[in-house]
Amino acid sequence: xxxxxxEGIAGFVPPRTVANDDLPVAWGVDDAWVxxxxxxxxxxxxxxxxxxxxxxxxxxxxxxxxxxxxxxDAVVVATSTPDRPMPAMAPRLAxxxxxxxxxxxxxxxxxxxxxxxxxxxxxxxxxxxxxxxLLVAAEVYSTLIAPQDRSAGIVFADGxxxxxxxxxxxxxxxxxxxxxxxxxxxxxxxxxxxxxxALERARPDGYGxxxxxxxxxxxxxxxxxxxxxxxxARTVLKHADWPAEDVDHxxxxxxxxxxxxxxxxxxxxxxxxxxxxxxxxxxxxxxxxPLALADAAARGELRGGQRVLLTAFGxxxxxxSAALLWPELxxxxxxxxxxxxx
Numbered sequence: 001x002x003x004x005x006x007e008g009i010a011g012f013v014p015p016r017t018v019a020n021d022d023l024p025v026a027w028g029v030d031d032a033w034v035x036x037x038x039x040x041x042x043x044x045x046x047x048x049x050x051x052x053x054x055x056x057x058x059x060x061x062x063x064x065x066x067x068x069x070x071x072x073d074a075v076v077v078a079t080s081t082p083d084r085p086m087p088a089m090a091p092r093l094a095x096x097x098x099x100x101x102x103x104x105x106x107x108x109x110x111x112x113x114x115x116x117x118x119x120x121x122x123x124x125x126x127x128x129x130x131x132x133x134l135l136v137a138a139e140v141y142s143t144l145i146a147p148q149d150r151s152a153g154i155v156f157a158d159g160x161x162x163x164x165x166x167x168x169x170x171x172x173x174x175x176x177x178x179x180x181x182x183x184x185x186x187x188x189x190x191x192x193x194x195x196x197x198a199l200e201r202a203r204p205d206g207y208g209x210x211x212x213x214x215x216x217x218x219x220x221x222x223x224x225x226x227x228x229x230x231x232x233a234r235t236v237l238k239h240a241d242w243p244a245e246d247v248d249h250x251x252x253x254x255x256x257x258x259x260x261x262x263x264x265x266x267x268x269x270x271x272x273x274x275x276x277x278x279x280x281x282x283x284x285x286x287x288x289x290p291l292a293l294a295d296a297a298a299r300g301e302l303r304g305g306q307r308v309l310l311t312a313f314g315x316x317x318x319x320x321s322a323a324l325l326w327p328e329l330x331x332x333x334x335x336x337x338x339x340x341x342x
Contacts, residue, residue, distance in 0.1 A: 020034040075104040149213065
């Protein structure tokens with residue numbers, strides 16, 4: 001059976017570090033308050049003029065280098081902060097990488113984007129549409145934060161990560177073992193950017209300038225995120241025929257520390273097996289899972305053949321999980337300025 005096999009991963013974050021004490025004074029927050037609510041100590045925000053595609057290009061170059069710069073015939077970009085509503089980002093990214101002519105498309109599943117993109121890439125490989133896929137997840141959420149919105153502002157951040165996947169055999173190191181995906185459109189207003197789309201242009205009287213910014217109903221989202229990620233993770237473990245106690249590493253979408261703790265306890269996977277870097281980079285949306293994986297790989301925490309469980313939840317509502325065997329990789333570069341000493 002042909003499956004997707006991971007052969008390269010890397011991450012990139014913009015150099016500007018915004019610590020909790022650097023947040024706008026008008027928000028009325030301090031370091032202790034932010035850490036209690038989110039588990040975040042600092043985040044990265046892109047400089048003015050830096051767009052999602054810029055971060056995506058840096059992460060993609062690094063991941064391709066880890067994989068040995070192989071020939072790639074498909075590029076997938078997962079993002080909810082595209083540079084433009086149209087066209088998709090992936091064709092321009094492919095050309096920027098010297099991969100013009102490759103199949104290229106975007107995936108929009110918000111914070112579930114990497115898992116959805118992983119499933120999309122696996123499908124392209126299994127169907128024979130591609131022999132090797134570059135999957136990039138990138139976000140510049142700082143452009144969506146309303147100046148007065150401290151609830152989103154303390155959490156959301158910017159970053160990108162990329163993975164290179166090839167066609168391979170079931171059971172080999174790096175192989176993706178199983179998926180679970182789901183959605184519930186009845187909750188589409190819980191996490192949204194109301195304006196900027198065709199609905200606004202069709203009904204302009206119903207929208208104002210603030211509708212171009214991110215909105216989230218935090219309490220309801222917390223309950224949905226914990227429930228959906230826990231259920232999905234348990235489902236994918238059944239598909240993979242993995243007992244929870246046999247999972248070597250658990251990497252959930254880095255939403256906030258309280259959600260990560262609650263999900264981990266429900267699966268359950270012991271806390272010392274959780275991969276997390278939210279304290280240092282914040283919530284980077286679709287990029288959060290691959291950024292955390294790249295960070296852990298750079299620190300030498302992941303070894304070939306280990307069982308890794310991924311789960312995510314995002315706007316839509318969408319959720320998804322994946323199980324994979326970690327590959328044997330050459331050294332993975334540190335996520336710029338983020339990786340702590342091993």
